[in-house]
Amino acid sequence: MPNSVDTATRQNFLPVPLALLCLTKELPVDVYWSLYQGAEPVLMRGHNIEIADDEFPKLLESGVETVFIPRDQADVFQKHLRENVQSILxxxxxxxxxxxxxxxxxxxxxxxxxxxxxxxxxxxxxxxxxxxxxxxxxxxxxxxxxxxxxxxxxxxxxxxxxxxxxxxxxxxxxxxxxxxxxxxxxxxxxxxxxxxxxxxxxxxxxxxxxxxxxxxxxxxxxxxxxxxxxxxxxxxxxxxxxxxxxxxxxxxxxxxxxxxxxxxxxxxxxxxxxxxxxxxxxxxxxxxxxxxxxxxxxxxxxxxxxxxxxxxxxxxxxxxxxx
The missing domain is CATH 1.10.3210.10 (Hypothetical protein af1432)
Structure with missing residues (x-):
């Protein structure tokens, strides 16, 4: 089910399309998700923990479209994207x-x-x-x-x-x-x-x-x-x-x-x-x-x-x- 993002979540988390993470192997940031629509995001995957190849794609297939990155880790996430996007493209x-x-x-x-x-x-x-x-x-x-x-x-x-x-x-x-x-x-x-x-x-x-x-x-x-x-x-x-x-x-x-x-x-x-x-x-x-x-x-x-x-x-x- 697609996630909705309330005001408190927007203030504390950066919403990220799950499809964006499906091509990345390691993440230097914590990843959160909402268990149901409107729920407070909970920790799904801690930073630098190995990600199985099918973990994110399976979650995407289940209907989850958006996950969340803590805003205080946004700069680290952006740096990670910049370092990996060229190799993927x-x-x-x-x-x-x-x-x-x-x-x-x-x-x-x-x-x-x-x-x-x-x-x-x-x-x-x-x-x-x-x-x-x-x-x-x-x-x-x-x-x-x-x-x-x-x-x-x-x-x-x-x-x-x-x-x-x-x-x-x-x-x-x-x-x-x-x-x-x-x-x-x-x-x-x-x-x-x-x-x-x-x-x-x-x-x-x-x-x-x-x-x-x-x-x-x-x-x-x-x-x-x-x-x-x-x-x-x-x-x-x-x-x-x-x-x-x-x-x-x-x-x-x-x-x-x-x-x-x-x-x-x-x-x-x-x-x-x-x-x-x-x-x-x-x-x-x-x-x-x-x-x-x-x-x-x-x-x-x-x-x-x-x-x-x-x-x-x-x-x-x-x-x-x-x-």
Whole structure:
């Protein structure tokens, strides 16, 4: 049975997808789990105790999706992931779908923790690490957009959305003919950071099921500006990356925000981000609606092509998703 995470548990433990641990042999941290939904986590496996090959996979098959790491061991856990992720991602004996799923879980867990820390230097450092792995995996393997879609999580959390958008943006950029690894790496970093400004929005607004008030909608519309302002003075970010943060909600017909610019004023990288950002939002679970199917989402993108979104990019993304 999937685990729910209450407030006290969130304060004391870092929830970790169990699938993330299935490819690791030793863990330098204690692993806890909830015996039933909503229960206080109890110790399942002490740190550095040998793990049987089938222990975690069997638990996963039984329906347990989430385990917990004590928050005071989070730094040790993140270091362990960084030290092992490259060997797992580079292991050709592991199917590419499993490696993509592993990177997805690893990246989401890292983003969740650094977004929660509210430390910009730490966030940028982790984003670069995630992007390095993402770039290596995607450029050195034949990653199919439709297959990637099926291994990604599709919930409403900002860290999940940011990871997915970055992955899609790289694939769309490749489909558009961008092959330079440095450029693809840059695009993935912009994707990981594009919604940084949402971390300033109260959670009760982001998760509200009812229609937003005008004041709440204005708060939402401020997030590109807030993200850009937070990052504008960073010497380690390019103009294109900053525009992915600032312009990803702008539209070709001038109907977007935060400025309402149109046409050629919208940065090329921001246009890429805009297409996959909308697709990801449409196909993810949101507190206020169920997800659209990929077919429905692509039809909506089609309706927005040329007038609001770059038509060539929409056409390319449709081709990639239908491959």
């Amino acid at each position: 580079g292991n050709d004996e592991i199917p590419i779908s499993q490696r993509m799923a592993f990177l997805n879980s690893t990246g989401r867990t890292m983003l969740q923790e650094v977004f929660r820390s509210d430390n910009l230097d730490k966030t940028l450092a982790s984003v670069h690490v995630i992007s390095d792995h993402m770039t290596t995996l995607i450029t050195q393997n034949d990653v199919v957009a439709g297959e990637l879609f099926h291994v990604l999580q599709h919930d409403y959390h900002t860290y999940t959305h940011s990871y997915n958008v970055a992955s899609y943006a790289m694939l769309l950029a490749q489909g558009l003919g961008i092959q330079d690894e440095d450029e693809l790496h840059s695009i993935s970093i912009g994707g990981l950071l594009h919604d940084l400004g949402k971390l300033r929005i109260p959670n009760n607004i982001l998760t509200k099921k009812e229609r937003l008030t005008e004041a709440e909608w204005q708060t939402i519309k401020r997030h590109p500006t807030d993200g850009f302002t937070a990052l504008a003075n960073r010497a380690d970010l390019s103009f294109d990356q900053l525009m992915m943060v600032y312009q990803h909600h702008e539209k070709l017909d001038g109907s977007g925000y935060p400025v309402g610019i149109d046409g050629d004023e919208i940065n090329h990288f921001a246009r890429i981000c805009s297409v996959v950002d909308i697709f990801e939002a449409l196909t993810s679970n949101r507190p206020y609606r169920n997800p659209n199917s990929t077919k429905e989402a692509l039809e909506i993108l089609d309706q927005m092509a040329s007038s609001k979104l770059d038509g060539d990019m929409v056409k390319c993304w449709k081709t990639l998703m239908q491959k």
